[in-house]
Amino acid sequence: MQFPPVEAPKQSHGHAVADALAGSTRGLALGRLGSLAAWIASVQGADVPAPFARPRAIVVAGNHGIAARGLSAWTAEAGSAQAEQLRSGAGPAHAAARLAGSSLRFIGDYLDTPTGAIDIEPAVSAQVWEAALAAGAEVADNEIDSGADILVPxxxxxxxxxxxxxxxxxxxxxxxxxxxxxxxxxxxxxWKVKIAAVRDAMFRVRDFRDDTERVCAELTGPDFAFLVGLTAQAATRRTPVLVGEVYPTVAAYVAERLAPGTKGWLLAGQTTAEPAHTGCLEALDLKPVLALDMKTGQGAGALAALPQLNLAAELAGEVLAGGASSSD
Incomplete structure (x- = not known):
C-alpha cells in the first residue's frame, strides 16, 4: 500500500519552547526533560506542551516458524501463554499501562497464522503481508479517530x-x-543456532534486499507488518508514536522506509543491548528517554517512559505559564 506524504512536526513550536525554557528566570533547569517538552510541543503543534491525555498501547502477538529451531530461551508455546495473560488483564503491559495512565488494546489475530521458517522459506506471502500492513494502518486510524493522542506499539x-x-x-x-x-x-x-538462522535468511533475500516489502514478507510476518502499518499511518495522521523494544523499533525503521518522514513523529522510550535496536535508533536519530535494557516486550519499556514525557510537559507548562516558583 501507498502511504500519504508525512508532514513534519511543527518545529517552530518546539524551538520556541526550548528558547523560552533556556531564557526563563524561574530557576528551573529541566535538562533532558526540557528537550522532551520541546518535542511534545512540536508534535502537538502547541505553544505550551501538555501531558498526553489519551495514550493508547497497541500490543500485537505473532508467531514465527523459525522459533522451531530452538533459538530462544523460551519455548514456542511461551507466546500463547503471554497472550492469554494479557487477555486476562494481567502481564507487564497492563501493569505498565495502568501506572502510565494508558489504555491498552490487544491484537491476537496473527497468533495462529502459519509462518514459514525464514532460513529456508518465506515467512508469508506478499498478499498476507500487505493485508496486515493495511490492517495496522486501519487500527491507527480508528484509534486516532477515537481520540488517542500518542500510540505505544x-x-x-x-x-x-x-x-x-x-x-x-x-x-x-x-x-x-x-x-x-x-x-x-x-x-x-x-546463539550459534541463531546466527546460522539469520545468516541463511539474509542469504536467501540477498538479490532483492532493497525491495522493502518483499524482504519483509520473506523475513517477518503479519504481526510485524501490522506494526509497520500502525506506525507509518500514525505519522501520516500527525500522531506521535513511542517505541520501546527492538521489534517495534525495527518496524518503525521499516515504516520510515515506506513513509519517509515517519521518524519525525517517533520517540524512543528506552534502549536495549540488541544491536538491531541500537542500530535502528541511530538510523532514526532517536535518543532514548531511559536506559532500562528491558526485553520484556509488550510495549512495557515504552510505557515506562510515558510518565517522564508527561512530567516534562507538566514542568515546562509551569515555567512557560509563570506558575513555577523562583529559586536561587
Whole structure:
C-alpha cells in the first residue's frame, strides 16, 4: 500500500519552547526533560506542551516458524501463554499501562497464522503481508479517530529478536554475527543456532534486499507488518508514536522506509543491548528517554517512559505559564 506524504512536526513550536525554557528566570533547569517538552510541543503543534491525555498501547502477538529451531530461551508455546495473560488483564503491559495512565488494546489475530521458517522459506506471502500492513494502518486510524493522542506499539512473539536481526542485517548490510544479540537470554550454543538462522535468511533475500516489502514478507510476518502499518499511518495522521523494544523499533525503521518522514513523529522510550535496536535508533536519530535494557516486550519499556514525557510537559507548562516558583 501507498502511504500519504508525512508532514513534519511543527518545529517552530518546539524551538520556541526550548528558547523560552533556556531564557526563563524561574530557576528551573529541566535538562533532558526540557528537550522532551520541546518535542511534545512540536508534535502537538502547541505553544505550551501538555501531558498526553489519551495514550493508547497497541500490543500485537505473532508467531514465527523459525522459533522451531530452538533459538530462544523460551519455548514456542511461551507466546500463547503471554497472550492469554494479557487477555486476562494481567502481564507487564497492563501493569505498565495502568501506572502510565494508558489504555491498552490487544491484537491476537496473527497468533495462529502459519509462518514459514525464514532460513529456508518465506515467512508469508506478499498478499498476507500487505493485508496486515493495511490492517495496522486501519487500527491507527480508528484509534486516532477515537481520540488517542500518542500510540505505544508493543509485541509478543517467540523469535522476535531473530526476525528483527535478520531485517536489520539485510537493510543495513550488517553481518549476522554483529546483528544479533542475546535476545531472551540465550547461551552460547543457542546463539550459534541463531546466527546460522539469520545468516541463511539474509542469504536467501540477498538479490532483492532493497525491495522493502518483499524482504519483509520473506523475513517477518503479519504481526510485524501490522506494526509497520500502525506506525507509518500514525505519522501520516500527525500522531506521535513511542517505541520501546527492538521489534517495534525495527518496524518503525521499516515504516520510515515506506513513509519517509515517519521518524519525525517517533520517540524512543528506552534502549536495549540488541544491536538491531541500537542500530535502528541511530538510523532514526532517536535518543532514548531511559536506559532500562528491558526485553520484556509488550510495549512495557515504552510505557515506562510515558510518565517522564508527561512530567516534562507538566514542568515546562509551569515555567512557560509563570506558575513555577523562583529559586536561587
Amino acid at each position: 508493543g509485541d509478543i512473539g517467540v523469535g522476535n529478536t531473530t526476525i528483527a536481526a535478520a531485517v536489520y542485517g539485510t537493510f543495513t548490510r550488517t553481518e549476522p554475527v554483529k546483528a544479533i544479540g542475546r535476545g531472551s537470554g540465550i547461551n552460547d550454543k543457542v
